[in-house]
Amino acid sequence: MSGGNGQHEGMGFRHSPTGPRVAPRPQPGFTPAPPPPQVQRGAGAQRPGFRWGRLGSAVFFTILLLSAGIRAYRDLSAPDAWSFWMDQYVSPSLSSTLVTNAEAGGGRAVLAVSGRIGPAAAIWLRERIKESQLKPGDVVLLSSPGGNLEQGVLMGEIIRAHGLSTAVGVADKGGRVRAGFCASACVFAFAGGQTRYGLDGSALGVHRFTSEAQGRALGQDAVADTQRVTGSILGYMTRMGVSSQVIEAMSQTRDIRWLDPGEAETMKLVTTPVKAL
Template identity: 35%
Template sequence: MRPSPIAVIGLLAILLSVPAAAEALSFETASYPSCGGCTVVFAAGDIDIDAGDRLLAEARRRGLGRGTVLVLDSPGGRLLGGLNLGRAIRQLGFDTRVGRLDAEGRPADGICASACALAFLGGVRRDVSPGSKFGVHRFYFPGGTRSYDPDEIGALQELTGNLVAYASGMGVDARLVSVSSARSDLRLLSADELRSFRVVWNPMAFSPWEVRTFRGGLAAVSHSADGRADLSLFCDETGTRRAVLVHRFDPPLGADEQTRYRRWFRSAGAIELLGRQVPVRGADFASSGDELYLALRLPAGFRPRPGAVPRLAEASGNIDYTVGAGNLEPALDAAFRNCVAR
């Protein structure tokens, strides 16, 4: 259900009129072996109107791109600054977390509230650790309550629509906008609410396996939560067992990323699939800006290794997908049953 424009006027008013930040959002970049050598950018301070532009400049200067983790610790700031920062985060393909660096430079829990909550939604993958806080609240004009003339109400209604469109465009339940207007004090969302509103979100969380018809036979399919990636296991017309990964990218892969995937494929020896090593030799591969396609030829009698993590992965991390575990065995039995040439 879409929120009433009148219900969120209090939210919008202060977002438009927050005073300039005393200490603007700053960025500190680090690399952490614990996340496979990923790059982490810690962002702390109040969100000003130029925060998104500074993040884009930092990313260009350091060559940061898809998969970089932006860790936010901010009480809020400017509405437009939060929206612009969120759009910059999505443009870069960054993930978002809530947290900070402590006095000794170690990762610690943090807070993300108000305009920071809007910026946070720009993350491709989003997570709030149990000890961190994610807060929203109703806002108001400084100086107390006031009435609105028709022109102001019209402008606020338009902005309400923009906020709903922004949240929906980031894959978040638009009810979050309405919930934000329900209380005048800071409301910290519970873990259940964060998941329910899709504030916490992993688009690459794969579904349990399904059995689908495919070219006169059956295929076992596990797909990502956002519907952009699929792994299919099936027998082709020659009776060969196949594993096919298709990943449709948004935002599209940049030229450097496409080159990196092609180099990987030329040099890769094997890929781990469901706990087994599968040679890359004889595989079909294609990488464009919009799509990655990988078709592996599986050995006869291929079965998952008991107790293995259900994943398709390669040691360098260029390919790394944890796929569904539920219903794997019966789905695989159906897909590989009577694996003969048709």
């Protein structure tokens, strides 16, 4: 009785939830499955997807290059993009000389700018002003036959933003300022001066202006575009303190009209007549 109960009790303890687990005996003919292979982490090991990762990065980088190239091609294929790029990076149409000796400008620095006003002239001038470390009251000396109307206006805005003065003339290697001329779009750059010096013998020339937009508008709505440009120019000259009389003088002729010193002063284009800088 005790033996039977003990065997029964032992079996009950073995299958009890709180009793010790006993590993089941393997069935005859059963072969356990081998363990899964370990992934090697050595130097020569190849990670899954490694080749595809590098290939995907190369494809992505190639797509970026192609998209940038297409964008650059579209930018340079615009009507004025190539000339702008050339004027800014390859062969600027303007040149400059910094004069710092006391013989010019009454002790002020003078940045002598000469040449035709190209499609990137405003950016070029801003960089030259920064390089020259011009301070308010320093002089931008202009000598130019004109060029791009919009760039001339932007040059004037930059000159005014830095509190610089303007004059018309050229500077020789000795720092002496000689008489010069400033015509067409150059007059708008000159108008940006906080003080506008009228050098004895120098000349300002005006004529009927045309913008790039006006040229493209021919045959479409040239009259409306001319009115828009005229309003913008008039607003600019008014902000610079120049009389609207200069706009009237511009509209009278296609040829250059050279203003005499009295006219330039009456129009408030020249604020300070001087014999020499």
